[in-house]
Amino acid sequence: MVDRFANGDPSNDAAVDPADPQAFHGGDLRGVQQHLDDLVPLGVTDLWLSPIFAMRTDKIDAWGAFHGYWVRDLARIEPRFGDDAALRSLVEAAHARGMRVLLDMVWNHTDYDAPLRQEHPDWFHPTGDIEDWNDPEQRITGQVHGLPDLAQEKPEVLDYLAAVSTGWIDRSGVDGFRIDAVGHMPLPALSTLNSRLDAHRPGFFTLGEDFSGDPARLSATLDQGQFDALFDFPLRYALVDVFCKGAPLGRIASTLSLDRLYRDPSALVTFLDNHDLKRIHTECSGRSSRVRQALTFLYATRGIPSLTWGTELDLPGGEEPDNRRDMPWAALQGGSEPSTRSLLRRLAALRSAWPVLHSGRSIILGMGEDWLSIGRFSDHEAARVLLWTGSRPPAAEALGFEAAGADLQLFSSFDAELGVEISLFRAAPGANPGWAPFLQDPPTVHLRIDLPATEGDLRVVGAGPELGHWDPAKGLRPVDGAVSVALPAGSVAAYKIVHMDGEGVIWPDGPDTVVLLPWAPQPPSPPKAGQSTDNEIY
Numbered sequence: 001m002v003d004r005f006a007n008g009d010p011s012n013d014a015a016v017d018p019a020d021p022q023a024f025h026g027g028d029l030r031g032v033q034q035h036l037d038d039l040v041p042l043g044v045t046d047l048w049l050s051p052i053f054a055m056r057t058d059k060i061d062a063w064g065a066f067h068g069y070w071v072r073d074l075a076r077i078e079p080r081f082g083d084d085a086a087l088r089s090l091v092e093a094a095h096a097r098g099m100r101v102l103l104d105m106v107w108n109h110t111d112y113d114a115p116l117r118q119e120h121p122d123w124f125h126p127t128g129d130i131e132d133w134n135d136p137e138q139r140i141t142g143q144v145h146g147l148p149d150l151a152q153e154k155p156e157v158l159d160y161l162a163a164v165s166t167g168w169i170d171r172s173g174v175d176g177f178r179i180d181a182v183g184h185m186p187l188p189a190l191s192t193l194n195s196r197l198d199a200h201r202p203g204f205f206t207l208g209e210d211f212s213g214d215p216a217r218l219s220a221t222l223d224q225g226q227f228d229a230l231f232d233f234p235l236r237y238a239l240v241d242v243f244c245k246g247a248p249l250g251r252i253a254s255t256l257s258l259d260r261l262y263r264d265p266s267a268l269v270t271f272l273d274n275h276d277l278k279r280i281h282t283e284c285s286g287r288s289s290r291v292r293q294a295l296t297f298l299y300a301t302r303g304i305p306s307l308t309w310g311t312e313l314d315l316p317g318g319e320e321p322d323n324r325r326d327m328p329w330a331a332l333q334g335g336s337e338p339s340t341r342s343l344l345r346r347l348a349a350l351r352s353a354w355p356v357l358h359s360g361r362s363i364i365l366g367m368g369e370d371w372l373s374i375g376r377f378s379d380h381e382a383a384r385v386l387l388w389t390g391s392r393p394p395a396a397e398a399l400g401f402e403a404a405g406a407d408l409q410l411f412s413s414f415d416a417e418l419g420v421e422i423s424l425f426r427a428a429p430g431a432n433p434g435w436a437p438f439l440q441d442p443p444t445v446h447l448r449i450d451l452p453a454t455e456g457d458l459r460v461v462g463a464g465p466e467l468g469h470w471d472p473a474k475g476l477r478p479v480d481g482a483v484s485v486a487l488p489a490g491s492v493a494a495y496k497i498v499h500m501d502g503e504g505v506i507w508p509d510g511p512d513t514v515v516l517l518p519w520a521p522q523p524p525s526p527p528k529a530g531q532s533t534d535n536e537i538y
Helices: 029-034 036-042 084-096 115-119 136-141 155-172 187-200 215-224 233-243 250-261 288-299 339-353
Strands: 046-049 053-055 071-077 100-105 176-179 205-208 229-231 268-270 361-367 371-377 381-388 406-411 420-427 444-450 457-462 482-488 491-500 513-517 535-537
Touching: 029 036, 029 046, 029 084, 036 339, 071 084, 071 115, 071 155, 084 100, 084 155, 100 155, 100 205, 155 187, 187 205, 187 215, 215 229, 215 233, 215 250, 233 250, 233 268, 233 288, 250 361, 250 371, 250 491, 250 513, 288 339, 288 381, 288 420, 361 491, 361 513, 444 491, 444 513, 482 491
Parallel strands: 046 100, 100 176, 176 205, 205 229, 229 268
Antiparallel strands: 053 071, 361 371, 371 381, 381 420, 406 420, 444 482, 444 535, 457 491, 491 513
């Protein structure tokens, strides 16, 4: 967030008040450029800037405008942040360090009293605030917190947005856009705009923000909107639930199992916090070991990991605007490097040296109540990421494949308290690696779920299209007291048995039932005392 990062040019400050969390604090483009060398050791390859365009500068009631999302003129730079020359200088300096620069493009709405609203009132939807956020029509045509909503389905609006956006490409040399609030715009319009950007500069990168935890919706947005990448909100919610709130590790496993819905899961941008959410340090109640465990996993999984300013320095923050604190540069003074930043430096180097960590195929190798083993595989490399939330590593140490014929390189946990171990393998020249079967399409495994003998309309509903995407209306009804679901081996199914009583849905208390469907059929484990075996994998 430009205003909160660094003040490199005090001459462009206007009415700043660093003591007021809702006021401008003086950060600018020159300040970002002055600190690029602090980002290089973290392996940063892409720099996403919050909106830098001419914006509202006065508060609305108690809410400040420093964030930049209340845009008044999309074609001009906000003078508090600099000018065209400052932006070009930043882009050139970033390129010299191997970094791309992404501008935050606000296509969905304008400031409450932006001149464009007076000049072209017919370019805006006449509807009021969104009242039902699950209503697809309201989500597109309604106003987000009262902000005037542009009607992107109109050709003249598309022409305007395309012209101003391509203008920034030519003026600044930026490499991509992070596009705000794409869940509130029609997908055909987004497809048209992204196509025009790519035609204007082939290979121009577009990253969309759809604030949804539904992988099916994100998959549709990624494909139909023609984005290069999307933020992975489903995985973020799962990581916070597990590492900060004590949810079972099966929560992560079942989320990753839905990677089959995406054309390319490596096109997802993974993250733990951002400017709209609580900081991960606060989510985890200040437990640094859990934050570092989550960050380690973030760098060892598919996709593109994203850091928000200050995460590497344990910056806390609750609800807005507390999550938008100033970058704590003083933490880098005094000689020793902060431990979280040091960890991220090492993770970035590891990830760069082992491509399998971010682009290999994922298979769930094993799972217990407090441990999870995930395999990642490519033609010449393999990795096993072992997580545990108990006090010691799990006794189960099987890799799930033979390591013979490969050069074993073990990258052990960074800290015994972190609960992460990454085992890395590289096939010897000419060897047929033991993980070769995992590179094939997974076989189908059938999961049988027996339902209790109860009167009424019972249904099985869960994650993924096979289980109705958590929509009870699409849930599976039993036949002869059971349902059978075909799923890919090496995935994890999460579900509940719900009761439809004619007036609504009765959801059972407690966590989801989570079942691993192993790659090779295995005999079921004997039940614990007093536990029935109501699930069968065959």
